[in-house]
Amino acid sequence: MALPAPLHGVIPPVCTPLDPRGEIDTASLARLVNHLVDGGVHGLFALGSTSEVAYLTDAQRGTALEAVIKAADGRVPVLAGVIDTTTPRVLDHARTAAALGADALVATAPFYTRTHPREIAAHFRHLRTAVDLPLFAYDIPVSVHSKLSPSLVRELAEDGTLAGLKDSSGDEGSLRRLLTALGGRTARRTGSAPEFSILTGSELTVDAALLAGADGVVPGIGNVDPAAYVRLYDAARAGNWEQAAAEQERLVALFSLVDVGPETDMGRSSSALGAFKAALHLLGVIDRGATAFPQRPLSEEAVAEVGRRLMAAGLLPRRGG
Amino acid sequence: MALPAPLHGVIPPVCTPLDPRGEIDTASLARLVNHLVDGGVHGLFALGSTSEVAYLTDAQRGTALEAVIKAADGRVPVLAGVIDTTTPRVLDHARTAAALGADALVATAPFYTRTHPREIAAHFRHLRTAVDLPLFAYDIPVSVHSKLSPSLVRELAEDGTLAGLKDSSGDEGSLRRLLTALGGRTARRTGSAPEFSILTGSELTVDAALLAGADGVVPGIGNVDPAAYVRLYDAARAGNWEQAAAEQERLVALFSLVDVGPETDMGRSSSALGAFKAALHLLGVIDRGATAFPQRPLSEEAVAEVGRRLMAAGLLPRRGG
Amino acid sequence: MALPAPLHGVIPPVCTPLDPRGEIDTASLARLVNHLVDGGVHGLFALGSTSEVAYLTDAQRGTALEAVIKAADGRVPVLAGVIDTTTPRVLDHARTAAALGADALVATAPFYTRTHPREIAAHFRHLRTAVDLPLFAYDIPVSVHSKLSPSLVRELAEDGTLAGLKDSSGDEGSLRRLLTALGGRTARRTGSAPEFSILTGSELTVDAALLAGADGVVPGIGNVDPAAYVRLYDAARAGNWEQAAAEQERLVALFSLVDVGPETDMGRSSSALGAFKAALHLLGVIDRGATAFPQRPLSEEAVAEVGRRLMAAGLLPRRGG
């Protein structure tokens, strides 16, 4: 399906449920897609960091993407992460994603290697030329250890290389400078600015990003409570900023479930993704809360704490924990 | 004077004008204080990073603080930065600041050394006990290379060690979690939350911080256009978020003057502080735009560009550049 | 072939020559292998960082590894890098490498994700169990952004998970502590210490590492002058430390060719790998000096400078530049 230009709204990075053998649980994944679409989301981001893309083999990536596209069934666009170290490897994923019917691609800067900004620009330009799909840049320094500068993004926006940016840098000042440089709030809303989509991955400050002129959000915890992010988005679009902020504050409180796994025991990824998946399991959306190896599983106690926090957020009946 | 509890509003970090010998130009500094107070600010932060505190000798620090307090003349409270590597050295500055009549102290975590969070907590507790002034923690990882965790700040807020936080971490997600943990937006406004002041140093996202429940802002570029930050603050207090965002966007555009000094030639500090001071000189507030050694001076061309950007922002008559 | 235990000597990371289409130039690669074996090296490391493994598709990795194994023809063991983000993806590479006949595997800690030391340990243990080949840990924080602690390596050495370590951390103090913990110089030489191979990737301080008890070196610039590293190694084994240091110093001077590409123009990878490959081209070993996309090519001037430095090192006849 054609992407809206600019793409906007709530586009969660879809978690990837696993079966007892560690393979993709496509039935659970289909239910998760329905849970999200029923929650009102505007798109789906498959094979992102929250999808545990870095833990999936090429075969598993294909299975997961295919399942998301099939379950979405044209109701909302599906963006596919094409995450790998450099252009030639990313291209392999991009061609697969295009063949499977993805509506757009999401690529990071090269990682593992040390790359110059001019090389990063060439990387995105080559991807855009080689595969005929809208391309989003995924700015995620915590994973790739370089930051896309506002001037680089602007250059690639203005020459048509990029259809948008997913900004998971956490650098809100830099994002604000980019939004201002790309036309500012008013021009962006009235359509007199370039149709370049800016999606924040900073799920704790979405009200702020929308107030500043961003088009949407890619919230990991949107897997758990997609409808709340849709309410936040709708309030913001309606100019009801107090309500947007109240919805955001509730989601900030809910987000604390990522801390249930103690830092001394496991990586942040194990704790956050484990909590999202445990919540989806407790909510009855997916069959198991397991994360991919070598991430460590949450303890029973930690899962019980996830249940308590879901209840506190009104997401779970009392019997559910 | 007694601090409001919580301290709120616009509290700029006051630039420190220098004379041709590199000494404090107290006449210019007094004019700058009047420029800020006339702009409607709610307090002054002397001896902060933007004040070039790291470049001032102990004697110069005393001269600058004394001049700010004298010029403020009780119209607004004066917070004094007490920036040094560890507790014993900070204490020397704190005692001087108290003797000179500062209304509150602002201290960072230890730096140069590697310090444990338990040691950082002890540092703030000892400062609070040893000098009888309200104490603000200054979270500035770019300078001290450690981040104050929300849980540590909360602990020191709840036990009364800290009167507030100046958050220059740029980590808006973390700030949001802290604001939520400290009562949230509604409780903070209605006074049912602890009277703990949260001031953001992220001058490009002040609308967002206020929407999230922050009490105020410490904006470097507030030296140049204090009235605009006051308008932003007032709009936010009135719940007029669209206007607050529009004021912020204008300030984001103005902020670009920090880039006039090319990165290949000088440090970010030289460029940003040089631009602020060049602007204050062009505006007729201070006599010279010089920054402290070993920062490099802006070129004539860069200063001319500062002038053009001031004009674009409506701050300077055409003859001024 | 069976690996010596411990593996020792000079084991260069084999550069990967490319043809005009960007595909593996297997003929050049075979000549490079002969150049290295003729130079006296004790093993070959295919698909390492210097091999541009991060830039090679899976198909290209297979082609390159197969070519190196075929050209080595059992004369020296071939270690295969299995570089990918996490265990499931690394396993795919490991199975391919085993099928192609690699003599050992070299794996990093997970990257892109944030992983806990306990998860890293599980990662290596699972790899060792799943594929029946000796396993080397590759400690390369500049690429994976975490450091393998001496205590973790020691644990995995003592339980038999790892056959050795390739230490490219640049942390020579940490390496010294590990060497001391693993028996120390005397025990390591006399065979009373565990047969755990410690290879340094710090090609500028090989004399020091050998003096401290390391078993060998994996030098990138060993592609250009393998015989010199073999001389260095032999001198060290003979206890002739002054000669070893003199050889090292000559190689330090030669290493400066990695700086021919200016930092303002290209990434460090483009410059260093471009210089190694340009040198191999000028020496007549490979047909083209091209590096993989999106690395930028060296300028003609930079290649000429490579030639001059090869001449200065006595590696090239005057006509060769």
Add this chain to the structure above:
Amino acid sequence: MALPAPLHGVIPPVCTPLDPRGEIDTASLARLVNHLVDGGVHGLFALGSTSEVAYLTDAQRGTALEAVIKAADGRVPVLAGVIDTTTPRVLDHARTAAALGADALVATAPFYTRTHPREIAAHFRHLRTAVDLPLFAYDIPVSVHSKLSPSLVRELAEDGTLAGLKDSSGDEGSLRRLLTALGGRTARRTGSAPEFSILTGSELTVDAALLAGADGVVPGIGNVDPAAYVRLYDAARAGNWEQAAAEQERLVALFSLVDVGPETDMGRSSSALGAFKAALHLLGVIDRGATAFPQRPLSEEAVAEVGRRLMAAGLLPRRGG
């Protein structure tokens, strides 16, 4: 006294003993100086990182430096650390050190601020001009968060700004490149290279640094066992590299006492400096092992472990623990 040119040998950073009130214990400090000079050291570095300079007030710095100079009594040269954020503040310390009779100054790059290499060069040049004492650059990125590049050090060596470098960067490859650029091993020994002193602060790889052409070492644990570093140095000077390496290995084992304080409980500084001072107390050199606030004290158990490790190293009679 005139410094040897180049300064060479073992120049420990002198620990600063504290009395029960946290003030300088000058009697203990005098005994420590005698312990070091009796151990055969070639110079003393007062007010370095290991001296807890970052924790000492200006008054305490003066007291400590005066006590070291008085106790040294001209037997060996005394270098004084002049550690502060920027040039104007460093100058204040430098003038005091000169007045107290220091033989040379040791200064870092600016910290807390972000400084350009051209500004760092100006910083050192201004210090050299303003105070007539030999000046050493102190490269310690772990504290100041920037690295002095070999090319910058070389420039300041060749124009006479610097008399030497104390390299605590831990970047041994970079040090090797600098040593090679500054004439190399042979020229440095025969005096045909510039008289520029390169001292390593990497106390675990001193044999390697001396083999590479360094002039000496500034070892923190040299406080505890100065004679061992002198033996190491003498062996190296005599070309007896096997013995030098054996001495180094013994010191690496002894160095493990810095780990007695668990990372979960205290900063690395508390643990390492606490261990050095506990050892000096157990050895009867100083009256108390206390470190400066807000560092945490070692537990009794940790101090007992220090005692056991001293015994294992043959430094303490059995009754001493």
